Amino acid sequence: MTRYLLPLGIFILLASFLAIGLNLDPREVPSPFVGKQAPPLDLPRLYNADRITSNDLKGKVWILNVWASWCVSCRAEHPVLNEYAATSDVTLVGLNYKDTDVDAKRWLASLGNPYHLIAVDRNGDTGIEWGVYGVPETFVIDRNGVVIYKHIGPIDEGVLNDKIKPLISELETRS
Amino acid sequence: MISIFKRSISRSRWIIALVIPALLWSTLAWSAIESREFDDPIHEARYYNLIKKLRCLVCQNQNLADSNADLARDLRNKAYDMINAGRSDAEIADFMVDRYGEFVLYDPPLDFHTLFLWGAPFLFGLIGGLVFFNLVRKRKSDRETVVSQQDLDNARNLLTRDD
Numbered sequence: 257m258t259r260y261l262l263p264l265g266i267f268i269l270l271a272s273f274l275a276i277g278l279n280l281d282p283r284e285v286p287s288p289f290v291g292k293q294a295p296p297l298d299l300p301r302l303y304n305a306d307r308i309t310s311n312d313l314k315g316k317v318w319i320l321n322v323w324a325s326w327c328v329s330c331r332a333e334h335p336v337l338n339e340y341a342a343t344s345d346v347t348l349v350g351l352n353y354k355d356t357d358v359d360a361k362r363w364l365a366s367l368g369n370p371y372h373l374i375a376v377d378r379n380g381d382t383g384i385e386w387g388v389y390g391v392p393e394t395f396v397i398d399r400n401g402v403v404i405y406k407h408i409g410p411i412d413e414g415v416l417n418d419k420i421k422p423l424i425s426e427l428e429t430r431s
Numbered sequence: 432m433i434s435i436f437k438r439s440i441s442r443s444r445w446i447i448a449l450v451i452p453a454l455l456w457s458t459l460a461w462s463a464i465e466s467r468e469f470d471d472p473i474h475e476a477r478y479y480n481l482i483k484k485l486r487c488l489v490c491q492n493q494n495l496a497d498s499n500a501d502l503a504r505d506l507r508n509k510a511y512d513m514i515n516a517g518r519s520d521a522e523i524a525d526f527m528v529d530r531y532g533e534f535v536l537y538d539p540p541l542d543f544h545t546l547f548l549w550g551a552p553f554l555f556g557l558i559g560g561l562v563f564f565n566l567v568r569k570r571k572s573d574r575e576t577v578v579s580q581q582d583l584d585n586a587r588n589l590l591t592r593d594d
Binding site for chain 1: 488489501502505506509528529530531532533534
């Protein structure tokens with residue numbers, strides 16, 4: 257009996273490791289920023305002549321959403337953001353990544369603009385500072401400027417309702 | 432006539448033998464990355480060594496040197512600028528790790544949470560060695576079964592019996 261138990265045990269161990277491996281999403285690279293101070297932000301804005309800096313957002317719970325008009329998944333994500341912006345007063349900042357102003361404005365005109373502010377990262381330098389590698393990406397930043405959560409890929413209803421909404425209300429009650 | 436035909440076959444074989452590798456080679460040439468100019472050959476060597484060791488986050492199973500992705504090109508530019516600005520390899524690697532995590536390094540560093548990753552080959556080798564050693568010892572002990580004196584005598588009797 258015991259001589260069958262050992263191979264069976266090894267098999268179960270191996271199978272469970274492989275099952276875990278299959279269910280991991282290799283795109284979800286853990287962000288080194290979670291729990292740390294967010295990288296600085298100092299960029300021109302899309303619709304205004306002035307700039308947007310990290311200091312403007314001090315003391316607020318805010319969301320940074322990285323998007324581009326060339327990004328297909330951003331299109332899928334956009335209705336979710338529109339709906340969220342309409343029902344919540346959280347500061348939603350857009351980071352327009354490696355795009356042109358004309359394309360970005362046209363995109364927002366046809367799909368709607370959920371953002372309070374839009375920072376323009378023309379050459380992608382700020383994207384590198386923030387460790388962006390797969391647009392769209394979304395960061396949640398607390399009042400002290402610490403990154404609390406990062407989502408890679410489009411936000412869907414599930415992520416919004418299960419992760420982002422509860423997190424925002426928790427952070428907003430925290431002083 | 433036949434000989435001409437044969438010659439044309441052998442010639443077309445030659446052409447195929449030359450053309451196919453050339454075609455394959457052209458895709459290699461096409462996927463090659465942008466050329467860089469360096470003031471210092473040491474910088475050049477460091478640059479090409481570095482972009483081989485850094486992972487392209489978009490394609491994941493390619494390094495920065497092999498990748499055509501937009502981000503890979505941006506990060507190559509970054510590495511190039513940093514080398515020319517006199518930053519060390521360690522500083523550039525730290526810069527990447529700070530922003531993209533340890534995943535950007537092709538060789539994960541040996542620390543506590545990668546201990547199993549680095550230790551596993553030795554562990555499995557050890558387990559395999561022990562299993563092998565046990566099997567060999569068991570075989571050997573099987574072969575050295577003790578035969579009782581009576582069995583030996585019986586066998587000898589059988590062999591020496593006159594028919």
